[in-house]
Amino acid sequence: METGLFFTIGIDPHKDYHYAVLLSPFGELLKTYEFDDLAIHAFYKDAINDINNFGEKLQGITKRKFGIENAYGYGIKPTKYLFSKKELVLNVPTSLTEEARLDEIHLDKDDFLDACRVARCVLFHNPKIRLIQVTPKIETSEDLRLLVNERELLVRERTAQKNSLHALYYHMFDNYKEIVTYKNIFCMKAIKQMKDHLKDETDLRSTIIVKKLDKIVSLEDEIDSYEKQMGEVKSEDIEILKTIPKCSTAVAAKIMSAIKDIARFENPDKLAKYCGMGGVTSSSAEGRSKRKKKVGKKDKKGEQKSKQKKKHKKMRKDKRGQVKLKHTLYMLSVSHLGKGGVPKAVEYIKKKREEGFTGLEACQRWAKKLLFGIFFMLKRKEPFKYATGANGKIPNNVIAFPQQKLHATTVIEKKIKQVPIVACNIL
Structure with missing residues (x-):
């Protein structure tokens, strides 16, 4: 995203008419606009002329950004037009503008005021909040x-x-x-x-x-x-996702319709947070400091033994994120356990059940592994493929899948260690 001084045009779209404002690089209101879908070209022409006129007084600054509230709702037509003109268009969530309105002294609700809030969200927005830039993907x-x-x-x-x-x-x-x-x-x-x-x-x-x-x-x-x-x-991304076992065209389309563009996410943890699989942090410094540590008897080596049986760390339910994407990944992980599925998934779920996880929690963890694999597949533009590690051994940091398609129950009965396995270097 461009940095430096730039003009900002904020647009508050509606069904019949759209309301826009032009802000200077310092947040000063310069001009207001009102137009409908048939007058988008005229609005764009006027806005560019005004930016050039005001820019002459500011050492020739002509850089500009367009912020549209709910760009894929009522603002879809202005968004597509501005994108065709190769302008920098940012989608401003309604939650940001509502938060900006509540922070003001006068809680007035006006179309031009809403457009100003949209423009100020683009101009003075928190860098931690990443606004979505409209791209072909x-x-x-x-x-x-x-x-x-x-x-x-x-x-x-x-x-x-x-x-x-x-x-x-x-x-x-x-x-x-x-x-x-x-x-x-x-x-x-x-x-x-x-x-x-x-x-x-x-x-x-x-x-x-x-x-x-x-x-x-x-x-x-x-x-x-x-x-x-x-x-x-x-879509190249859909073809890549279809290489995952049990991932059909409809499932791949669901995943990409929620992710939109993998370039939005810097690492898989951010994608997991977006999906609602990142877990929830719940800690209290005061509670931790006052908590008494239970010390058991020492063994022969002098190491402490815990009186209580070690329990697995539970992943708290996160109600945030893309619910549909989370559900799609969960159902994809469940399909790996059925007939003709992925025996490695059966092995992983069985291992987690032995550790004390419920079936739901084990499937959630397998779905998170799939999500991390999807991130690297889309980033590297590599399909799901089989590969072996050095000296024919399976690396510890990858998920291994059997080369043959076997029934899930058959794999468990035959002990998965005896099945010829190759490693997937993606997931």
């Missing part, structure tokens, strides 16, 4: 986010239809499994069986069931079309 992630949200709506509707149908099956038939011979009673072949069975029925419930079955078929087609569109989005 973020533009692509917004397209993915739209596709992901639409697909999730269809999936919820399909689930509701299936639950309703299951209840109708239970009330209408004594044993509907005799009619539908497939394990998945809502697969296409099972739906065809049920429709053939009810083709001569004219009662109310049979008619409703047939309509719901047709609805499920149409929803499946729509979901497939959205997944196909996700695959058509040109």
